Amino acid sequence: MRNSFLFITSLLLILSLVACSNDEEESSDSNEEENERTLEHASGEVTIPENPDHILAPYLEDSLLALGEKPAAQWSIGEDVIDYLQPQLEDVPTIEWDLPLEETLNQDPDLIIFSSPSSIQNGSYEDYESIAPTYVYEDEVSMDWRKQLTQMGEILNKQDEAQDVLADFDDKVEETKATIDESIGDESVAFLWTMGEEFYIFESTRYGAEVLYNEVGLTQPEFVEELEQEEQWNPISMEKLGELDADHVFVIAEENEPGLEILDESSVWQSIPAVENDQVYTMNDPSHWTIDGVLAHEMTLDAVKDALAE
CATH class of the missing domain: 3.40.50.1980 (Nitrogenase molybdenum iron protein domain)
Structure with a gap:
């Protein structure tokens, strides 16, 4: 009788631990889904991860840096880079302006951002999406620097920071x-x-x-x-x-x-x-x-x- 009681008690304890573990996993999955954001963009929809920290956004580095984010690699054409940003980017490796697929894969990004549909030169959108979540700006947004910065704030979940940057600029x-x-x-x-x-x-x-x-x-x-x-x-x-x-x-x-x-x-x-x-x-x-x-x-x-x- 005593052995049966111990068996039942142990079984209940194991089931309880499994249930708690499942609840924690479901809660973690739920929180992760809540923190991810699905945005519409020029190539459809994309789910942006929470707090991406390895970002490729060629020729959009100005907006990235204004919001306190450094790219994983910076835009270049050969040895040419964006000179005025070099004080902030001098230690950042370069990547060719058109994001060759192999170079992109080697950078292991967790988010890729293109300035326009026409800037996708070396493959299809699906090629880049298979490497990392990929956002493509609408031309009219990318070409307006205020809209570009505001949208970058949306992409990075830094909307308030973007508005603060623009307010400071207006003061200047x-x-x-x-x-x-x-x-x-x-x-x-x-x-x-x-x-x-x-x-x-x-x-x-x-x-x-x-x-x-x-x-x-x-x-x-x-x-x-x-x-x-x-x-x-x-x-x-x-x-x-x-x-x-x-x-x-x-x-x-x-x-x-x-x-x-x-x-x-x-x-x-x-x-x-x-x-x-x-x-x-x-x-x-x-x-x-x-x-x-x-x-x-x-x-x-x-x-x-x-x-x-x-």
């Missing part, structure tokens, strides 16, 4: 506006990028110029306002540059860029108002001028504010 815009209003008022400003021997004018929808003209409120010279559609972001001739009526000009170029020497030796360039009045400012880090991103635009605002306040 107001500070920049106050400084520039005091230093140059409504004098006109133009932005000229030279690469090689070619020249490009930033119109009011181009990169940081959009923030500077439309948010900070810098005055556009008539030359910029009247650029024809076919002239926007196409190389502009030196003869045409002779019509640039800006009071201030920012020349954006790497040191020793051939275009700088061309400008120095051009009598046409020397005759425009900004040059005659010694109000030309050379910016030798083009990388944050020719990309959209909150960190890039912060650097551009600081560069313009410092130059015009001197």
Whole structure:
């Protein structure tokens, strides 16, 4: 009788432990499912893991870093990387811009993010999805840096952080506006990028110029306002540059860029108002001028504010 009692007691204890273990597993599975989020994106739906920490997001590193996340590997074309982000990314390995499948697999990511459907070059969406959950931005979201950052906050479950970053940026815009209003008022400003021997004018929808003209409120010279559609972001001739009526000009170029020497030796360039009045400012880090991103635009605002306040 005593042995039977012990057997029954032991059996009940074992069943109780099994039940508790099952409950804990179900609770753990339930919590994991609750923390995962299923998002719609350009290629359908994807379930994002909780707290991904090995992320590949080529050419979206600005938004990642703004939210306190480092990528597992950074965008590159050969040895070229996003220069202005290197203080934060100098210890991060590179991966080719088009995410070759073998390189991607070797990085062992737990989340892959593409900037657009067209950026998937080396395989199908399903190829990448078989490696890790893969999110693909809609073009219209990716191309708007504010929307891009907000969506990155959604992807990483950092919505509040994204809103805080944008609020801080808006504060910087107001500070920049106050400084520039005091230093140059409504004098006109133009932005000229030279690469090689070619020249490009930033119109009011181009990169940081959009923030500077439309948010900070810098005055556009008539030359910029009247650029024809076919002239926007196409190389502009030196003869045409002779019509640039800006009071201030920012020349954006790497040191020793051939275009700088061309400008120095051009009598046409020397005759425009900004040059005659010694109000030309050379910016030798083009990388944050020719990309959209909150960190890039912060650097551009600081560069313009410092130059015009001197």
